[in-house]
Amino acid sequence: MNRSKNTALIVIDAQNGIREEAHWGGNRNNPGAEENISILLEHWRTLNLPVIIVQHQSVSPHSPFYPGRPGNELMEFVRVRPKEKLVRKSTTSAFINTDLHRYIREEQIDGLVVTGFVTNNSVEATARYAGDLGIATTVVSDATACFDKVSISGKKFNSADVHELSLSNLKGEYAAVKTTEEIVIAFNVKSKT
Numbered sequence: 729m730n731r732s733k734n735t736a737l738i739v740i741d742a743q744n745g746i747r748e749e750a751h752w753g754g755n756r757n758n759p760g761a762e763e764n765i766s767i768l769l770e771h772w773r774t775l776n777l778p779v780i781i782v783q784h785q786s787v788s789p790h791s792p793f794y795p796g797r798p799g800n801e802l803m804e805f806v807r808v809r810p811k812e813k814l815v816r817k818s819t820t821s822a823f824i825n826t827d828l829h830r831y832i833r834e835e836q837i838d839g840l841v842v843t844g845f846v847t848n849n850s851v852e853a854t855a856r857y858a859g860d861l862g863i864a865t866t867v868v869s870d871a872t873a874c875f876d877k878v879s880i881s882g883k884k885f886n887s888a889d890v891h892e893l894s895l896s897n898l899k900g901e902y903a904a905v906k907t908t909e910e911i912v913i914a915f916n917v918k919s920k921t
Contacts, residue, residue, distance in 0.1 A: 730916050732794070735864075736778035736837045737768055739821060740844030740851055742806045743783060745792025745799020752846060753875035757887035764908040765843045765872035766805045769823040771912055778837055782822045784850065820853035831863065839864040841911060843871035848894035859902030866904040868911060869895055 742765060749756050772779050783802055784793040792799030808814045815826050822828050831837075840863055842855050851872050858865040874894065877885045899905045906914075 732838055732911070733777060734835070734870050735838050735839035735841060735915075736780050737772040737841045737843065738780040738782060738822070738833070738834075738854070739765055739769060739806055740782045741784045741793070741846070741853060742781075742803045742844050743793060743799060744801050745797065745802060746803075746845045748792045748799055749875065751792055753877055754888050755876040756873055757875075757891050758863060758870060758873035761843075761845070761871055761873040762805070763802065764868065767908055768841070768868065768871055768911060769805065771915060773809070776868065777915075778817060779809075780822075780828070780831075780834060780840075781806055781808045781812060782815045782828075782836060782844065782850075782854075787818050806860065817850075818892050821857045822848045822850070822854045823857040823861075833864065837863075840866070842867045845873060847872045847874040847891045848877065849874070852894050852898060855898050855903045859898070864912070866903060866906050867895060867898055868908055869905050870907050 769779065781802065785795050786793040787792060794800060813831055815822050815828050817826050818823060825874045840858050842851055842865060844851055851867060855865050855867050874887050874891045876887050879885060895905050
């Protein structure tokens with residue numbers, strides 16, 4: 729895991745529409761994800777480290793994330809502050825059809841700490857893309873969450889299993905996987921040196 733003043737916290741799709749659980753598959757795991765994202769966000773802001781907020785702008789009018797719908801709004805604690813980067817996307821990866829990669833290069837960001845929703849969707853897609861670009865990437869296991877998923881054969885997979893499998897897909901090859909506590913401790917140690 730990269731720990732420097734140029735390591736950015738990225739908060740993906742922390743929008744009110746994530747609370748419409750039935751739309752996403754129901755039975756969301758990790759009910760403490762928002763609290764952990766909030767802890768990390770406050771930590772980054774206190775240390776004056778770079779923050780990137782990603783907002784999904786769905787092209788489907790049936791999505792809670794469709795522009796103009798209440799679900800499209802960022803959660804209250806995520807509101808973008810001055811000097812923080814807002815990225816609006818319409819695909820799973822925050823890198824596709826956005827200026828995120830250019831911003832990372834221009835700001836000399838050398839690592840990403842990834843939080844948000846949904847683990848097996850936008851979180852995984854963004855972390856994979858970052859890893860493929862050679863960016864030191866860490867996904868925060870308890871600051872992400874997902875929902876039940878039905879397979880192509882009709883089998884239902886529990887959200888906790890989907891979450892664990894998604895993180896397992898990323899671990900080692902595309903990203904490190906850490907908890908909120910591990911991240912806070914790591915950056916507290918770094919900030920004192």
